[in-house]
Amino acid sequence: MTAPSNPFKAILQSGQKSIGLWMGLCDPYAAEIVGRAGFDWVLIDGEHAPNDLRSIVGQLQVAEPHVASIVRPPMAEPWLMKQLLDAGVQSFLIPMVNTAEEARAVVAATRYPPDGIRGVGHVLGRASYFGAVPDYIATAADEICIIVQIESRAAVENLEEILAVDGVDAAFVGPADLAADCGFAKDMNAPEMQALVAETLGRIKAYGKPAGIIDFPDDAIDGHFENGAQFVAVGADLVMMAAMLRELASKWKGRIS
Numbered sequence: 001m002t003a004p005s006n007p008f009k010a011i012l013q014s015g016q017k018s019i020g021l022w023m024g025l026c027d028p029y030a031a032e033i034v035g036r037a038g039f040d041w042v043l044i045d046g047e048h049a050p051n052d053l054r055s056i057v058g059q060l061q062v063a064e065p066h067v068a069s070i071v072r073p074p075m076a077e078p079w080l081m082k083q084l085l086d087a088g089v090q091s092f093l094i095p096m097v098n099t100a101e102e103a104r105a106v107v108a109a110t111r112y113p114p115d116g117i118r119g120v121g122h123v124l125g126r127a128s129y130f131g132a133v134p135d136y137i138a139t140a141a142d143e144i145c146i147i148v149q150i151e152s153r154a155a156v157e158n159l160e161e162i163l164a165v166d167g168v169d170a171a172f173v174g175p176a177d178l179a180a181d182c183g184f185a186k187d188m189n190a191p192e193m194q195a196l197v198a199e200t201l202g203r204i205k206a207y208g209k210p211a212g213i214i215d216f217p218d219d220a221i222d223g224h225f226e227n228g229a230q231f232v233a234v235g236a237d238l239v240m241m242a243a244m245l246r247e248l249a250s251k252w253k254g255r256i257s
């Protein structure tokens with residue numbers, strides 16, 4: 001019996017376009033709503049949403065029967081990666097990867113020695129169904145999916161070197177942080193940024209690895225797919241909920257005043 005198959009890695013390897021939903025509500029009940037909605041995958045955000053190990057595990061458990069999942073840690077600290085891996089995370093979105101050296105360190109955090117530095121403790125975790133997978137150590141790496149975020153000028157400069165790192169499965173453009181690093185924090189949709197994002201998606205695809213991004217307007221999402229994106233987060237639960245609630249309150253406050 002080998003390590004559990006990774007449904008998101010299979011989605012990437014299919015070469016088919018896919019859509020995902022960014023989850024920031026940090027709640028298993030909300031994750032089940034999203035998981036049952038019909039997206040190909042969900043992204044559990046531990047960088048900008050107040051997720052911790054327990055909340056991530058709870059969301060993984062309810063989402064697993066319905067949808068593929070990706071987890072974004074705040075950074076790829078080896079101690080945190082070790083906990084997430086043993087807890088059953090197989091697909092990682094790693095923020096702020098700027099060099100090939102940093103990408104190699106991320107991969108090493110997910111590999112057992114001699115290929116990396118992951119500690120051996122899977123029998124305590126969901127990863128091996130609590131020790132029920134005899135060949136887990138030998139096969140775990142096959143089902144790990146590492147997506148590096150390209151969201152700085154340095155990362156764009158080093159893009160092909162980063163993509164060449166063995167163990168990097170895909171790259172994801174972070175439009176907001178890339179814009180900020182380029183001096184467009186207040187105007188991430190500036191023509192200069194739209195051109196850079198389009199070029200970067202195209203370079204990732206041309207290199208032969210799947211390209212991902214997040215965006216919300218329909219025309220922007222269409223454009224990203226046309227420019228080479230294979231997997232796109234087309235919404236964020238918390239962002240959508242907050243906007244709809246503000247709009248509803250404003251509408252009725254206006255109607256009753």
Ligand SMILES: O=C(O)C(=O)C[C@H](O)[C@@H](O)CO
Binds near residue numbers: 022151174176
């Ligand atoms: O830089 C970006 O853009 C991202 O990494 C995504 C952001 O964190 C945000 O759009 C998620 O809602």
